[in-house]
Amino acid sequence: MKSGRFWAWVVFILGAAYFFIPLLATVEFSLRMRRGVHSFDAYQIVLGDPRFQATFLYSVIAAVFTIILGVLVVVPTAYWIRLRLPQLRPIVEFITLLPLVIPAIVIVFGYIRMYGSNSPLPFLGSNMGANALLVIGYATLALPYMYRAVDTGLRTIDVRTLTEAAQILGAGWGTIIGRVILPNVLIAVLSGAFLTFAIVIGEFTMASLLNRPAFGPYLQNIGANRAYEPAALAVIAFAITWGCMSLIQILSRFAPKSANRPN
Amino acid sequence: MADPFLSIQHVRKSFGATTVVEDFNLDVERGEFVSFLGPSGCGKTTVLRMVAGFEEPSAGTIVVGGKDITRLKPNQRNVGMVFQAYALFPNLTVAQNIGFGLKVAGMSRADIDARVAEMLGIIKLPQMADRYPYQLSGGQQQRIALARAIAPKPKLLLLDEPLSALDAKVRVSLREEIRSIQKKLGITTIFVTHDQEEALSISDRIAVMYGGKAEQVGTPFEIYNRPATKFVANFVGTLNVLEGTVTDAAAGTVRVNSEQVSLKGKLNGSKSGDTLSLALRPEAISLGRQPGRDSSLSGEISEVHFLGSVIRVRVGIGGNTVSLDTFNSPATPPPAVGEKAEISFSSSDMLVLH
Numbered sequence: 001m002k003s004g005r006f007w008a009w010v011v012f013i014l015g016a017a018y019f020f021i022p023l024l025a026t027v028e029f030s031l032r033m034r035r036g037v038h039s040f041d042a043y044q045i046v047l048g049d050p051r052f053q054a055t056f057l058y059s060v061i062a063a064v065f066t067i068i069l070g071v072l073v074v075v076p077t078a079y080w081i082r083l084r085l086p087q088l089r090p091i092v093e094f095i096t097l098l099p100l101v102i103p104a105i106v107i108v109f110g111y112i113r114m115y116g117s118n119s120p121l122p123f124l125g126s127n128m129g130a131n132a133l134l135v136i137g138y139a140t141l142a143l144p145y146m147y148r149a150v151d152t153g154l155r156t157i158d159v160r161t162l163t164e165a166a167q168i169l170g171a172g173w174g175t176i177i178g179r180v181i182l183p184n185v186l187i188a189v190l191s192g193a194f195l196t197f198a199i200v201i202g203e204f205t206m207a208s209l210l211n212r213p214a215f216g217p218y219l220q221n222i223g224a225n226r227a228y229e230p231a232a233l234a235v236i237a238f239a240i241t242w243g244c245m246s247l248i249q250i251l252s253r254f255a256p257k258s259a260n261r262p263n
Numbered sequence: 264m265a266d267p268f269l270s271i272q273h274v275r276k277s278f279g280a281t282t283v284v285e286d287f288n289l290d291v292e293r294g295e296f297v298s299f300l301g302p303s304g305c306g307k308t309t310v311l312r313m314v315a316g317f318e319e320p321s322a323g324t325i326v327v328g329g330k331d332i333t334r335l336k337p338n339q340r341n342v343g344m345v346f347q348a349y350a351l352f353p354n355l356t357v358a359q360n361i362g363f364g365l366k367v368a369g370m371s372r373a374d375i376d377a378r379v380a381e382m383l384g385i386i387k388l389p390q391m392a393d394r395y396p397y398q399l400s401g402g403q404q405q406r407i408a409l410a411r412a413i414a415p416k417p418k419l420l421l422l423d424e425p426l427s428a429l430d431a432k433v434r435v436s437l438r439e440e441i442r443s444i445q446k447k448l449g450i451t452t453i454f455v456t457h458d459q460e461e462a463l464s465i466s467d468r469i470a471v472m473y474g475g476k477a478e479q480v481g482t483p484f485e486i487y488n489r490p491a492t493k494f495v496a497n498f499v500g501t502l503n504v505l506e507g508t509v510t511d512a513a514a515g516t517v518r519v520n521s522e523q524v525s526l527k528g529k530l531n532g533s534k535s536g537d538t539l540s541l542a543l544r545p546e547a548i549s550l551g552r553q554p555g556r557d558s559s560l561s562g563e564i565s566e567v568h569f570l571g572s573v574i575r576v577r578v579g580i581g582g583n584t585v586s587l588d589t590f591n592s593p594a595t596p597p598p599a600v601g602e603k604a605e606i607s608f609s610s611s612d613m614l615v616l617h
């Protein structure tokens with residue numbers, strides 16, 4: 001018992017070291033731009049760079065649209081599967097997992113072939129078209145996380161009975177989804193949204209191959225050409241992702257309590 | 264007779280190859296309280312869901328107030344429903360739950376508030392308006408669900424085993440409350456239950472269901488005292504069944520365990536030598552010979568259960584056992600197991616089961 005606990009701590013400390021030492025090293029390195037002393041010079045340069053601001057804003061907007069698209073696709077789908085087509089669940093779950101199996105580069109090459117300027121659907125012929133395609137691609141990448149988050153949220157309520165209770169009171173589908181289903185899975189939807197945000201902000205492959213001015217390609221570009229700034233950028237990107245995860249944790253405390261406790 | 268308010272005509276429902284409701288017919292008067300009573304899986308919920316519009320009948324029609332609603336969607340029917348699992352919206356307060364149907368119907372804010380307050384008064388929970396469902400007990404939640412169902416003044420109120428998740432005490436008080444609210448508002452109601460005491464105590468009429476059909480529809484008194492089929496007789500109340508053989512069909516005499524019982528006028532169609540199932544309610548039997556009881560049988564006491572005010576005695580008569588209840592009397596000790604005993608009853612209380 002006692003030695004079991006000892007070894008558990010050893011493993012834990014080794015794991016934490018494996019994770020934190022590179023992180024601390026990066027932080028430390030990012031502070032060494034000015035010779036001899038620690039300073040925030042690298043951060044100042046990065047945050048003051050207009051390309052940083054432009055690409056970061058671009059990625060934030062892309063993330064917002066990705067989240068909207070993801071919610072519009074995933075919430076009705078997951079709801080309908082639970083309500084009417086439970087036999088399709090394994091198939092839909094499999095489909096939502098495909099983006100984890102198929103590398104983004106494969107998807108994006110498919111896009112370029114399918115939607116090139118000479119194809120019947122020339123998404124890539126215009127700037128807005130390419131932006132739209134990027135958002136669609138991001139929604140695909142985020143699908144496994146979004147679907148799972150929403151489906152878990154739906155599991156905590158009795159979807160079928162609540163739907164019927166609303167229907168018999170005269171509600172149509174819009175009211176049912178807007179007033180009954182969505183508010184009860186809102187926390188789950190938000191945690192899916194923050195995961196999506198974290199993915200989109202750092203994404204490189206799709207943005208780069210579709211030639212979009214996003215944050216991921218900017219990171220890569222800086223990383224290849226500078227010494228201290230990439231370290232500062234990596235720390236900033238990590239802080240954003242970490243902030244998203246903490247928000248999910250905080251939000252999950254506010255989930256509506258289920259009223260269907262047995263008594 | 265005036266046209267019934269709700270008329271369910273020749274309704275059938277199949278899921279794939281299995282038919283779960285078969286030629287179901289029922290007419291309900293305006294303001295009437297009808298219970299569906301039957302064992303699990305007999306199709307009570309299915310019929311109710313067809314009236315609500317959640318299932319579409321495979322055949323037949325459902326008419327409410329002279330209008331055929333068979334193919335209408337649930338949200339076009341103006342029907343209220345209370346579910347077994349309460350089904351309150353967890354994200355809405357009690358007041359918002361009750362006002363949900365009113366808001367959907369486009370009622371003004373002030374009218375909604377007034378109606379919600381009135382409903383909270385009717386269900387006697389006026390101080391609960393701002394609570395959330397998870398802050399309420401099961402019985403309170405179900406009363407809110409009832410208020411939510413009746414707030415939009417539906418034409419019909421449907422309740423699917425609304426009390427079965429509650430404990431026994433709450434069950435009894437809430438069923439009486441449901442009945443009194445129903446009477447006060449005069450709302451036509453269908454109440455599904457598999458608890459016979461519940462059905463007997465609060466219904467105007469009961470439809471006893473078995474295998475997807477209505478076996479018998481009648482007042483609680485009729486269902487209990489004049490069951491039309493063997494199933495109804497067995498399902499409703501405790502019943503003692505004795506085997507008898509017709510000895511003289513014309514005179515109406517039947518032999519039960521070597522004693523003769525006269526059942527004149529009850530044997531309709533049986534011939535001499537036929538075997539019959541004869542039934543007696545426990546309360547129709549007395550221990551010992553009693554004045555006014557024209558028939559008797561002798562046997563031996565096999566069990567005695569002292570229940571307080573009542574003593575339940577089981578008497579073996581030939582191969583059958585008969586239960587009967589006698590009142591406790593401090594002066595006379597209860598009979599002992601193994602004693603010889605005679606039971607008496609009126610032959611007019613004896614049911615011949617077909």
Ligand SMILES: Nc1ncnc2c1ncn2[C@@H]1O[C@H](COP(=O)(O)OP(=O)(O)OP(=O)(O)O)[C@@H](O)[C@H]1O
Pocket residue numbers: 278283301302303304305306307308309310457
């Ligand atoms: N959607 C469905 N698909 C297939 N069979 C069904 C479906 N709904 C109900 N059934 C079957 O129909 C029969 C009647 O079901 P129903 O729910 O009406 O019974 P019930 O009388 O309400 O029983 P209980 O008292 O247990 O609630 C059951 O055998 C059930 O398995």
Ligand SMILES: [Mg+2]
Pocket residue numbers: 307308309423
């Ligand atoms: Mg049922």
